[in-house]
Amino acid sequence: MLTLNNVDLFLSKAGEEVLKWYNYDLDEFKSKGIKIFKDVTKSSAPVSLLYENIYKLIIVSPTTSNTVAQMAYGFSDNLVTNMFAQAGKCKIHSIVFACDTEPTVITQAPKKSVTLYPRPIELENYDKLKNFKDTDGVENGNLVFKFERYVQMKSTRRPIILPEVQYDLGKATLREAGKKALDGLADLLTKDHPEIVIELRYHTDVRGSKQLNKKLSEERAQSCVDYLVEQGVSPDRLIPVGRSYYEPFEDEQGNKFTSKYISQLPINLQESAHQKNRRTDFKVLSTNLEDYNKEIENKERPIQDAIIDEEGNLIEITD
DSSP states (O other), X not given: OTTOSXXXXXXXXXXXXXXXXXXXXXXXXXXXXXXXXXXOSTTOGGGGXXXXXXXXXXXXXXXXXXXXXXXXXXXXXXXXXXXXXXHHHTTOEEEEEESOOSSSEEEEOSSSEEEEOOOHHHHHHHHHHHXXXXXXXXXXXXXXXXXXXXXXXXXXXXXXXOTTOOBOTTOOOBOHHHHHXXXXXXXXXXXXXXXXXXEEEEEOOSOSOHHHHHHHHHHHHHHHHHHHHHTTOOGGGEEEEEEETSSOOBOTTOOBOOHHHHHTSOHHHXXXXXXXXXXXEEEEEESOHHHHHHHHHTSOOOOSSEEEOTTSOEEEOOO
């Protein structure tokens, strides 16, 4: 925050205590030209600044489970929850850095790292909150992607993860939550971006046989494509790809969740690491179907399943 421009700090009493724990000095913020508004009135008077049309984005951080619950259920009786509520009423986008977003959370306390296990109700409240309009959550350092009208679709090498698309063990049948997520994607593909071509991929974890993981990943990718076709998306624009375990998840620190990396984690963190590898994502291959078809026609028949190693060599995946 100290490196950003045009930022104001709205500081709750609890937030001021947290800054002291981590040895932050308010004078340092002031020296950077950051205005500080404190929670000193019952009515949270600083919130009225949102009505002046001078803020484009609200970031709530860190957000405890208690605050998440209040925000999710519409309570606005303190500075933080009132800021969030009024931002929503003013159609100002909010990004929420919640403390408890996963079944296992490693958090940095003032003196050491601490492993916590959020309760189901806390995860449910966060799931409710991140589905609010004009609200994004942050998980594992990454914004949770939501399909809204301002999303720009363009060719990209970096895939977009669909965290709600999940399956029962060993099956390729979509759950209802996954169908709802794909409904949002289908809506974008049919109404807002009727020409783009996407590659829809599924990744398994690093356990199990090569043959089983390859078959399962292909079936799950195809299941997503079949559902999108049912919603009116042309099959010519959807390329299903089963990635098996050849493309492990990579976190914001650059750690790849390979079998070796996961085995070195504490036992209580290994299952959540495997869950990171099990994911559905998509990549935009082209913004124009006609151009994509011409490009394919001008190429030799492509390898169906392959990976790129660290040296950039193409390695075919065979049964």
